[in-house]
Structures are given as structure tokens and as C-alpha cells.
Amino acid sequence: MNILVIESSPHKHGSSNLLADQFIKGAKESGHQVTVFDAARADLHPCLGCxxxxxxxxxxxxxxxxxxxxQILDADMMVLVTPLYYFGVCAQLKTVIDRFYSFTGKLDSKGMKTALIVAAWDSNEWTMTEVESYYDTLCRYMNFKNQGKILGTGCGNVPMTQRTGFPRQAYELGRSL
Structure with missing residues (x-):
């Protein structure tokens, strides 16, 4: 399977990308081809609604x-990776999602497999409620086929993240595909 991982963190070596790296490791070990698009460093502008x-x-x-x-249309699966910013995806990932507009019909009809990887500082039971709801709604609207979610709470920095079970969960999700 051809998997596109869309990273969006301004922190290239931060917690969400650490989780993405573990997902990628697992996916590659299972024989999948993985490409990474770094939305935080791309020349990508918000949709103008024009x-x-x-x-x-x-x-x-x-x-x-x-x-x-x-890259998205050539992929069999797309993995959306983001730090949690005020209970939603970061602006860099939101820009990517908003730009789906120019190919909504093609993307919707594709039935794209997707996954979500999020890293958040907080560990409250409600921390991921809104971002998970947003992703579920996006999947429903765009006819995406969710393959899994890594909702990494207590992942405020790399050492914190490494002490959680979320890197292993991300690896296992990649291996399971």
C-alpha cells in the first residue's frame, strides 16, 4: 500500500512527529511504501474560497x-498528524484539509483510507473530544475509511511521550495495516 503521512507540527522533532515516526517504522516493516509531506515547512497557503x-x-x-x-490522489492511505492546539488540529494541518476543496469530488470518490495521530500535553479525559469529533466528521463527509486513531494524551514533549504507551500504539497501527 502507498501511504502518505502528512506531518504538520512546527516542531520537526516534537511529540506528534515522534508518533508519526513510529507509525512509519511499523508500516515499512509490513512492506508498505511511505511518503512524508511536511505541511509545516511546505509553501502552502490557506484556501481563498475563490x-x-x-x-x-x-x-x-x-x-x-x-x-x-x-501525492494524496496517488496514495492508498493518508495519515493526518498534528499536535493538539486548543483542542483542534494545528493551522498547518487545517490548511491542508481546507485545500482538499480543489479536488473534493476526486478525493470523496476515492474512498481513501485514513488515520489520525495527535499529540497533546493534557491528559484530561475530554482532551481529545473535539479533535476526534472533527476527524470523524471529516471522514464521514469525505467518505474516508478510518484505519485507526492515536490520541496521545500526556505527550507534551518528547521525553513525556516516550514514557507513554503511545509510541508503541503508533508502531502497532503501522504494523497492522
Missing amino acids: DFCGMNGPCSQKDDGEKLKK
């Missing part, structure tokens, strides 16, 4: 959006 694309064409913006679109 409808130039008509939901099925090129975007009016000249940035890494067309490269990302090709």
Missing part, C-alpha cells in the same frame, strides 16, 4: 498545493 478550481480543477494559488494534491 472557487477558481470549481472543486475539480487547479487551484489559483501557485504553491505546493498541486504537489500535495498529486
Whole structure:
């Protein structure tokens, strides 16, 4: 399977990317091809809502959006990776998701397999409620086929994350595909 991992953390060596690395390790060990798109370092601008694309064409913006679109459409699975920012995905991942607009029809009809990996500082039982609901709604709307979620609470920095079971869970999710 061709898997596209979309990392979005401004902290290249932070907790969410540590979890992504473990997922990637497991997926590769199971024989899958994995590509990483780093949304935090890409030249990617927010959707303007201009409808130039008509939901099925090129975007009016000249940035890494067309490269990302090709990578997504060529993939069998997409993994959305984010730190939790105020109970939602970070702006870098939200920009990626908003840019789905230019190929919504193609993406919706694909029935894309997806997974979500989130790292949060807090460990309250309600910490992941909103981001999980957002992802579930996105899956429902875009006809995505959820393959799993790693909702890493208590993962405020790399040492904290390493002391949790979430790196192992991420690895196991990658291995299970």
C-alpha cells in the first residue's frame, strides 16, 4: 500500500512527529511504501474560497498545493498528524484539509483510507473530544475509511511521550495495516 503521512507540527522533532515516526517504522516493516509531506515547512497557503478550481480543477494559488494534491490522489492511505492546539488540529494541518476543496469530488470518490495521530500535553479525559469529533466528521463527509486513531494524551514533549504507551500504539497501527 502507498501511504502518505502528512506531518504538520512546527516542531520537526516534537511529540506528534515522534508518533508519526513510529507509525512509519511499523508500516515499512509490513512492506508498505511511505511518503512524508511536511505541511509545516511546505509553501502552502490557506484556501481563498475563490472557487477558481470549481472543486475539480487547479487551484489559483501557485504553491505546493498541486504537489500535495498529486501525492494524496496517488496514495492508498493518508495519515493526518498534528499536535493538539486548543483542542483542534494545528493551522498547518487545517490548511491542508481546507485545500482538499480543489479536488473534493476526486478525493470523496476515492474512498481513501485514513488515520489520525495527535499529540497533546493534557491528559484530561475530554482532551481529545473535539479533535476526534472533527476527524470523524471529516471522514464521514469525505467518505474516508478510518484505519485507526492515536490520541496521545500526556505527550507534551518528547521525553513525556516516550514514557507513554503511545509510541508503541503508533508502531502497532503501522504494523497492522
